[in-house]
Amino acid sequence: MSGMRPALRAGLLPVWRDRDTLQIGVNPRRATALSGIGESAAVVRLLDGSRDWTALIEAAGHAGVPAEAARRILGLLAGAGALADSAARALAALPAVQRGRLASELATASLAYGDSDGGARTLARRRAAFIRVNGAGRIGSGVASLLAAAGIGHVSCEDGEITRPRDLTPAGLGLADLELPRSRGVARAIGRIAPEVRTGDDGSRPDLVVLAEITDPAPGAALVRERIPHLAVGAAEAVGVVGPFVSPGRSACLRCLDLRRAERDPAWPLILAQLAGARLEPQACDTVLAAAAGALAAAQVLLFIDTGRPGAAVTNGTLELAVPDWQWRRRTWLPHARCTCGTRPPRRSDALA
Numbered sequence: 001m002s003g004m005r006p007a008l009r010a011g012l013l014p015v016w017r018d019r020d021t022l023q024i025g026v027n028p029r030r031a032t033a034l035s036g037i038g039e040s041a042a043v044v045r046l047l048d049g050s051r052d053w054t055a056l057i058e059a060a061g062h063a064g065v066p067a068e069a070a071r072r073i074l075g076l077l078a079g080a081g082a083l084a085d086s087a088a089r090a091l092a093a094l095p096a097v098q099r100g101r102l103a104s105e106l107a108t109a110s111l112a113y114g115d116s117d118g119g120a121r122t123l124a125r126r127r128a129a130f131i132r133v134n135g136a137g138r139i140g141s142g143v144a145s146l147l148a149a150a151g152i153g154h155v156s157c158e159d160g161e162i163t164r165p166r167d168l169t170p171a172g173l174g175l176a177d178l179e180l181p182r183s184r185g186v187a188r189a190i191g192r193i194a195p196e197v198r199t200g201d202d203g204s205r206p207d208l209v210v211l212a213e214i215t216d217p218a219p220g221a222a223l224v225r226e227r228i229p230h231l232a233v234g235a236a237e238a239v240g241v242v243g244p245f246v247s248p249g250r251s252a253c254l255r256c257l258d259l260r261r262a263e264r265d266p267a268w269p270l271i272l273a274q275l276a277g278a279r280l281e282p283q284a285c286d287t288v289l290a291a292a293a294g295a296l297a298a299a300q301v302l303l304f305i306d307t308g309r310p311g312a313a314v315t316n317g318t319l320e321l322a323v324p325d326w327q328w329r330r331r332t333w334l335p336h337a338r339c340t341c342g343t344r345p346p347r348r349s350d351a352l353a
């Protein structure tokens, strides 16, 4: 606490409701109002993260605010969750180009999780994380680029196919990556966004694997055996699907989903056998659908890395986006008792929660 350099929580605009009442933030989901501020307004202006507590009280004194009043205001602000440590120190170790962009990441994380460390914990977790993306088409390349831009320290891509014009999107692979193996194209795309991010696969164990547009069941089965969490994402037939997030042994795996589908549709196993390796050209996954599915998949990856827990929306479930409805809808998929992944179906009370 003593080393803290308090600032108003980044990303919240202070506005006056009247002469005496300061409202921190505008959106009702985030805003808090504090009354009795009027005479000590100068203290609020000093909260730029450049002073520690002692220097702050001293500067308030120079601005005509007695120490006791300054402490009271700071206590009010801290109690309302409006104070956070300046993000400057968390970002100091980064190259100058990255600081501006990541400052927005940290401001968002700090508001979302209510951390008062200026996002330092989130940044450290993202920096230490290793995410592997299997499949670098329009969706996977977008996921990898977004993760690198959000501060993930090590993003690798597994995909030997050659980049074709149909793979290019503004969020992922670009013209300069044409004719390269797609995994190398992604490494170059990441280098343009976040040069400090590691892109090679050095044999270390990923914290999470994203299976992007993978129809072959083998990679998912291997990840279940290796106990590596993974997230599926894909889009076809003008429907984007994000999930499930598979925590091996703890939530429904991809095979659980196929067993559930087979229960509803006896022909499913036969259809499934025809899906593996089948390739439709062109695929009905347009640029915006690819970007939307990729962005939501990246958000679920970040949620897991930031908090250590998978998102509830994609645990034992998928999020689906159909064109032109454009509303994310959740479908529940419970673990299947006959699946070899060993996940027990949740108790009824959990399933309803």
Ligand SMILES: [Zn+2]
Pocket: 252, 253, 254, 255, 256, 257, 335, 336, 339, 340, 341, 342, 343
């Ligand atoms: Zn399973």
